[in-house]
Amino acid sequence: MISNLVPVAVDTQTASKDFWARYHAYRRIRHAETRPDDPLQPDHLVEQRMKREDPFEFEHRYEISRDGQMMSYLIAATGRPGSPGYDSNKDFMWADASVHPDFRRRGIGRSWIPLIVELMDRHGCTTLTTGSEEESGHAFLKWLGAEGKLGGAENRLELSTVDWAMMRRWSEEGGKRSPSTKLEVYDGPLPREMWEDYCPQLTAMLNTMPWEQLDHGDIVVTPAVLAEWFDRMEMQGTVLHTMLTREPDGTISGITDMNYAPYKPNMIDQQFTGVRTDARGRGLGKWLKAAMLLHVKEVHPELERVVTGNAHSNAPMLAINTQMGFRQYRAGIEYQITRARLLARPGA
Secondary structure (H helix, E strand, C coil): CHHHCCCEECCCCCCCHHHHHHHHHHHHHHHHHHCCCCCCCCHHHHHHHHHCCCCCEEEEEEEEEECCEEEEEEEEEEECCCCCCHHHHCCEEEEEEEECHHHCCCCHHHHCHHHHHHHHHHHCCCEEEEEECCHHHHHHHHHHCCEEEEEEEEEEEEHHHCCHHHHHHHHHHHHHHCCCCEEEEEECCCCHHHHHHHHHHHHHHHCCCCCCCCCCCCCCCCHHHHHHHHHHHHHHCCEEEEEEEECCCCCEEEEEEEEECCCCCCEEEEEEEEECHHHCCCCHHHHHHHHHHHHHHHHCCCCCEEEEEEECCCHHHHHHHHHHCCEEEEEEEEEEEEHHHHHHCCCC
16 A cells, blocks of 8 residues: 555665666656656766765655555755855755656655655755656645746757857857957866866856745855866766856956766757856857857767756846757746645645
8 A cells, every 4th residue: 555655765875786776767767757858867877976975965865665666756955064055055955756657646745745844854944945847746836835936947959950150250249349358168177276266256156046036045166066066077977168258357257168978979968157247248148158059069069959947037048048049848847835834734
């Protein structure tokens, strides 16, 4: 009976071969549902990533399984005390749960709620953040009483549709409009001697991103955080490409970066693009995005598309992306609910 099933904690450091077998079988089913057109990340890379402890976050993983088959899986995370940005983020816990399609509408999703509340209490968190791109997920979260706080979408650019003459023009015009601004290009991790200067400037730009109604703390990037990012990318074989614009006084006025994973050679992930508020209106965003697209096309000639995510409210970036040819591929919503409201949900 479903009522007899209980969540079991997963320690990825000591997990058995049987666990990994049922986990990979489960994620293949979920991948076929949610990302059917995309390459599946190889098992060894997934295990490598999950076995590496995050020095800045507590991560909790649980499964509900029966007779060797995984029926549901949950991951929850929150900041570690003393980690960068902890003081403004300590009230928040993030979680993601899913249920095997053969076992839905049987109360399994609801059965996670007491565990999530227990984890929130363990860490002193008062607000849960989660999200969904699926109708079943939206329906469950609305039933739960969670509020949609941030709408966004995954947008994709097919390189076969790009107006390359326009990209070259944007790149050239960017330099002409800001002749004293230098465009810097880095393939791979940024040089260590840059980190002390780069981190606070990246932090400032990241914290200008639109959050709509989502409650959140500050994003804080330090050299230690940057080192962890770079170590994880190297471990996974991911190639980082970064471009930035630098003003004569040394200030970084704009940043864009992309990640290339060899296991999906025909696509590249556009990560952050940001321009300082006092440098906007000069076409730096167009310059950076066009120059980066031209660059990665040359470095990775096998590329067919660029994948990125944007908040619906980020009008300036969406305007640039639309001109480039990005089109919405899938949409999602980030939800939040307080611990008190979780406990008050009838039947939860």
